[in-house]
Amino acid sequence: MTEKSVKNRKSVFEINLKPYQKKEAYIHIKSDGEVVMLPLNLYPQNQFYELSYKEQIFFGFFYGILVLACIIYLFFFIALKDKAFVHYGFYVLFIALMQFSLDGFFHEYFTPEGGWLSDRAVLLTAFISLFFFGRYGDTFLNLKTNAYFLHIAGNILSMAVALGFLVLVFVPTSLTLSYPLANFIGVMVLAHMVTCLVIMKGKNIKIDPYFIMGIVFLVVGFVVFILNNFNIIDNSFFTNNGAKFGIGLEIIFLSISMSNRIRDLRMENEQNQLLALQRAEDMNEIKSSFLSNISHELRTPLNLIMGVASSLQQNKDEENLQEKCKLILNSSENLLGYIEDILDFTVIEKGDQELRETSFNLVTSLERIINTQKKKAEAKDLKFSVVGFEALPKRIIGDKGKLAQILNHLLDNAIKFTNQGGIEILLGCKRKGRKNMVFDITIKDTGIGISEEKMSTIFESFTKKSFRDRREFSGLGLGLFIVKNFVELQGGTITLKNNSTKGVTCNVSLSYKVEEEAELPKQELVPVNGMFALEGRTILLAEDNRMNQTVVKLLFKKWNNLNLIIANNGKEALEQLEKQKVDLILMDLQMPEMDGFEATSKIRGGRANCPMEIPIIVVSADNTSKTRKEIFRLGADDFVTKPINGELLLSKMNKYLSAKASFVA
Template sequence: MSKKFSLTGISDIALGKDLRAENEVIGSKASMSILNSVSFFLAGVSILFLVAFQINESVSLTWFFLSEAIAFLLIPLLARQGFEKASKILLIAYADIGIIILSSVFGDDAMIQAFFIPAMGLSILLFDNTQIHLRNLGILLSILSYFILDYIIFERINMSASGFSLVRWAVLTGSFVTTWLIFNTFSQFKENAEQQTLELLKKEKELNEELSVKKEKLENYINQLEETTTELEKSTKAKSEFLATMSHEIRTPMNAILGMTHLLKQDDPRKDQLEPINILDFSGKTLLSLIDDVLDFSKIEAGRIEFENIEFDLSNLVNVILESFRTTAKNKGISLEIEINDNVPNRLIGDPARLTQILNNLFSNALKFTEEGEVKLEVSATEKAPDLAKLQFLITDTGIGIDKDRIDTIFESFTQASQNTKRLFGGTGLGLTISKQLTELQGGQITVESEEGVGSTFIVELDFGIAEDVDLGKNGGHNKDHDVSLLKGMKILLAEDNLVNQKVMKRFLERWEVDMKVVNNGKEAVDAIEECNFDMILMDLQMPEMDGYEATERIRKLDDPYKRKVPIVALTAAALKEVREHVYAAGMNDFVTKPFNPAELEQKLAQIVLNKA
């Protein structure tokens, strides 16, 4: 109940707005809306009769309908102040009184008393089934009013026809009962519908609140996911940069170690020097292999392994691999054999670097676990179409073999055939894992057949495209001695900032009777090519003052067409695909990865000379 009575809310009531006293709802919206509508309607009717009786100079009726109009206007305000039940009873009472007065004025012929039926219905609509006593009280008021009208005003009690009176009573009773049942049924239906609507609205509100909470949680999760993704991207980028830096920083000194070791072995060392040199060579290559395994495994785990699809010569690739292991095999007294079947296309399309990596790992593994006998690579085409071939690579050794109980686990990360194997032969146990993953990522498969004490055969199956054969022969159209003769007398410019690597490269090129000039950075390389003609440039990528990329771009813009087209081979310690792509984009002809394989370097230089010729 409000603290004071006010007329300021009448406009809100007239407009059918919700009736509220501060935060408390005074009545249900449906019943109070009916009360408002009926009250103002009857107020308007009373005013019409007030005007009509004023014109007829009926003072008593004028004042009566004036009081009725005021009462009907005040009833909603009374309900607004908290007297809801009393307001509804007063509305029914004033409506009944109005019907009685009008019926007495207009007589029996106007049938004004018929409006008692809507008055009964009004009682049912105003009170729900929780206020059944008040509802019945409202109906009783309408019935009593009718009897007052019937017996007192029209004096129908003295009718002589008693039978007619009984019939009349029966009809009236039936009418009242029927009306009550109809309105009560409608009211019950209305109330049930309202109750269901309220429940649905409540459920909808709860669902909306729940949805709002879940939406807020989802937004929080999305924000967290975005933050995590950003952090992951930063971490992945940092890891990639770290891998690239590690690759470069480790490969640079390894280039000097392996290069000098190779040169020492070529200088006809004394017998007492040969063993230390071989140990140094083996240890350096083993260390490089371990480093490559760890870096490649990290890249595979990070999902950053990418594959090229370029043309390459299979015979040259296999021969380079054979040369890189020939010394190790010779020192152990093991023969190396390679057999490429006639049905194998020589020019293929695929990723030569990854094929080299797979075969290197398997060759290294075979040599490591073989003390006598041979290691053999056999290549054959199991399926062949005009533009596609499925090749099978068999790497067979006569080594210690693998126990049948362990054969299913050798491709797992950091796993070897046994703990005894790890102690005897060392290694990270990543070589076979990386080979398997690289093979499967290219759509191929790798399997193994082995018998303990007899040897093992690793089988690699990969699909390659078939390129047009340039018909250079199985060894690429030239041999090692012919390559040396091709390089003899060439003028080569070496751009390299590392003094040790300068000396290593200089020693190699001097053996090949090459006329070489050495500069320390890209700027000096550009100045040197402007002053003099060279047949080829060996360009390191990371140098102070001007790197190899910028130097190459400047050389490609020189006015002299001969100097502008001079072949440039990149020397890079970063064996990443994006680096190789950058090399070609800058205008370089080829690249050699540090630490370079002397046979590979010699072959690439000779091939460039042949192409130039």
């Protein structure tokens, strides 16, 4: 018989036999690579239809579960956006389509005439279901975090599945090889999943027990299917449908595990909401605390400055003048430190922080910082020791300013929270080749330590040891937040831990490049009558603020061999340049009529009646990276931050005036 006489998913032929009649029939079977099973059964017509009805009830129940699970979990994916649900939903869909093809329903309803798709329907759906099964297991077990090497192995198997699929589609002669290939990859995917469960259990990683039971039933059903294919076990309804029983029970238990995942996600979401609510409440408290704290911290030095200044104004012959001036300077430095912390915090929050890498003498910079902090420690009768200078390279390339801020904040905290004992600093260096190094800093103190509940938030902004200590210990609570960001910006790490006895140990590692060239000899400034060799030079100050003009005038009185000309804005500065010879310009930026940006641009662009190369040092309170980039792009030579450090300004003026001849307007 060359054609089926009964339209059925199986190969069914009608045979009419009279009593005692014999007939011979020959069946020619050609395999396309799939295992061939040919149980020949003779059924009376009524018995055959009755058996078909029972099978349809079983198949309806089986496929109904799979389709329902697919639809439900795809909806869950849309609602929860968890990839495990979409992987699971598509796995269930394609495992159902594979069984649909294996049972002959795809052939019966869609391709009764056979053809390319009919021949490959089982394999195509098998490859796709294997792919989504692997992705589902990887996501559900979180292998990328829990067992990274198994995650990589799973990715390799997924690529093998995709390759098998492509070969089946695009290589016409591959059909006979695709069945053993699909079986082999299927065994490997299943073995990988079992290995994942064993290893994660060995690591005591929690796995949903229903997920394990689902995989167990899948393995049992797969084993029964293989044994039945090779006629190792007796052929029956249960052995013929062993894979279906295994897959059905697998889907049931995996669905329960997915329900547990929904419960866990819901509980996690509720926990996150509670945490967010708690954080919102904490932030409100922190903001209120911060506003109160900043008011206190800024008013305290201002109160001292104004009080001492008022005293000096009323009593011109005041005693202890030097001591009172020192109080004003110290309070001003504290005030400036708070302002700089707020500005640094603002820059970090905006994501605009960047490194200003230059070559500098590491040992000299550290000695300057440590000597300043040592005086603070000794004022509290604390011991202060430093070890490891001899192991450090002399010159490195990095951000000198940020290194100073990191050390000053950490040492300030160590001294602030230590009332007895002392502070120990250990310095170390690990070379990485000729050009790179890791600079290690360990700071140990014998202070009050950090409570466990605060240790997890110690690097967040506006946090201190506790909200209640904001009056006991001064500061804005921004220091460690700034330190953490600057350390990470320099490619380093920072850790804080309580000592076993008392106090805190802070470990900082920072990555730098080592300066290969020998240190250049310093250009000594030649003093003339006790002052530097700048006699007779004329300096133009472009500054609109009267108080800032007064500050510069007071500095120049100390340097009585320098001539100072003042312009109230950029326009006046250009007019002064037309009238007389000027050797150097001190340029403010924010001025009326014409600001410093425009004035600098006109001078460097040759649109002012003065030499284009005249040195320009910008003097401004705007120390942001954006401003620095812009002024140097316009052609400024250097930058000095307000409030002005007199010694720094004098050294910079000497640098440019000694390097260039005076310019004639």
